[in-house]
Amino acid sequence: AKWLHDNLNAPNVVVLDVSSAKVYAQGHIPGAIRADFKKIEVKRNGLVAELPDKAALQQYLRDLGISNNSHVIVVWPDTKLKMVYYATRTYFTLKNFGVNVSVLDGGLKAWKANGYKVSTEVPTIAKKGNITLKDFNKAALATLEDVKKAKYLVDDRPADFYLGKKKHKVVAKPGTIKGAINIPFTMYFNADWTFKSADAIKTLAKEKGVGTPAIHFCNSGNIASIGWFAFNEIAKLPARLYDGSMNEWASCADCAIACAACK
Numbered sequence: 001a002k003w004l005h006d007n008l009n010a011p012n013v014v015v016l017d018v019s020s021a022k023v024y025a026q027g028h029i030p031g032a033i034r035a036d037f038k039k040i041e042v043k044r045n046g047l048v049a050e051l052p053d054k055a056a057l058q059q060y061l062r063d064l065g066i067s068n069n070s071h072v073i074v075v076w077p078d079t080k081l082k083m084v085y086y087a088t089r090t091y092f093t094l095k096n097f098g099v100n101v102s103v104l105d106g107g108l109k110a111w112k113a114n115g116y117k118v119s120t121e122v123p124t125i126a127k128k129g130n131i132t133l134k135d136f137n138k139a140a141l142a143t144l145e146d147v148k149k150a151k152y153l154v155d156d157r158p159a160d161f162y163l164g165k166k167k168h169k170v171v172a173k174p175g176t177i178k179g180a181i182n183i184p185f186t187m188y189f190n191a192d193w194t195f196k197s198a199d200a201i202k203t204l205a206k207e208k209g210v211g212t213p214a215i216h217f218c219n220s221g222n223i224a225s226i227g228w229f230a231f232n233e234i235a236k237l238p239a240r241l242y243d244g245s246m247n248e249w250a251s252c253a254d255c256a257i258a259c260a261a262c263k
Contacts, residue, residue, distance in 0.1 A: 001110045004029070004073055014070045018086040019077040019108075027118035029075055029111055033064050033125065040090050041222075047247050048170050049220040051093060051136060058133045061099070067129040072101040078109035081186065081193055082223070089225040091233075092241060096141075098134030103229070106194040113192065140232075142215040142240040144248055144255070152214040153180040154239075156227035161219065164259035168219040172250040175259025177217065181208050185223050188230040201235035213238040217245040 007013050008031060015032040017024055024034045039060045044050040052060075066072060072094060076087035087103045094101040104110065112118065147153065155176045160166040162182040164174035176182070187204060188196055196204070205214075214237065216227040221243035231239035242249075249255045 001104065001106065001114045001116065004104055004111070005114065005116050010071075012067075012069050012071050013073060014064070014066055015073050015075060015104075016064065016090070017075045017077075017108075018090055019075075019079075019083075023077045023079060025120060027120055029108070030117065030119040030121070031123050032075060033123060035064060035074075035090065036060075037086050037090070040093055046251075047220075047244055049089070049222050049243060049245075049247070051141075051243065054097065054133055054136065057093070057097065058131060061094075061131045061133075062129045063125070065125040065127065065129045066099070066131045068131055070100065070129065070131065072099055073104055074101060075104045075111070076107035078107060078112065078193075081189065083107075084189075084193070085185075085222040085226055088229040089222050092140070092225045092228060096137040098137075099131065106192060109193050140228075140240060142242040144242075144244055144252060146240070147177065147215055147217070147242050147249070148255070150215045152211050153177050154208075154210055154214050154216045154224075154227055154231075155180045155182045155218065156185045156216055156224045157182070157218045158184045158186075164261040168246070171219050171246040173257055173259070174262060175250075175257040176246070177249055178256035178258040180217070180258070181210055183208055183210070183227060185218075185226045188226060195230060195234055198235045201230050202237065205231065205235070205237055213240060215240045215242050217242040217249070219245055220247045221245045 017032040167174040216224040218224040
């Protein structure tokens with residue numbers, strides 16, 4: 001937060017706030033532009049959280065004033081810890097399309113905790129950007145076939161979903177992918193909502209028996225972006241995101257599910 005505060009007016013810094021319109025209107029980092037999360041992930045082929053079309057995303061980012069020399073800082077709201085996925089999923093998508101992007105550690109909560117001011121003023125985007133996206137880095141994504149062959153699978157959902165006590169509406173059957181290890185996403189954070197250190201995340205992975213490369217999943221591919229970010233970006237433990245997640249897996253006829261609570 002201090003770095004952002006000190007560099008807030010730097011010409012190449014673009015602060016993207018991924019809050020809802022209502023939350024954004026209640027106060028955001030001065031100069032932060034609201035990004036519509038529905039433009040950053042889309043519904044496709046019956047799946048609820050897929051990558052956007054490259055040309056459509058490029059145009060949207062240009063409309064937000066993002067250029068090739070921009071450093072994008074993604075900020076998430078201080079309403080619920082879970083909302084961090086709006087930032088990590090945005091980061092995942094932008095980074096793998098070649099954008100220079102960072103996540104504000106601790107989000108808006110950390111900004112306020114430092115005593116920095118928020119604003120209700122909506123900034124005007126002075127001019128459109130000229131960002132040119134690269135082709136998406138497919139190595140960051142895992143497919144259903146990759147998951148079937150994977151040695152290390154991490155379910156980043158709360159334990160009740162992993163065990164099958166709860167089921168999300170976009171998932172056909174309760175439980176988890178057979179053989180997956182549960183690391184509820186809250187375990188990647190400190191009490192103040194900042195991410196744990198690289199060493200702490202490496203220790204957590206070791207304690208849970210997760211080697212590399214690991215594939216992260218959840219219900220739809222959003223919460224899993226938190227686990228991917230913690231592993232791949234902070235701890236530098238190679239990881240991939242399965243964006244189909246249980247939304248796709250539970251609807252697949254020959255995909256094995258483990259459900260502890262179903263027995």
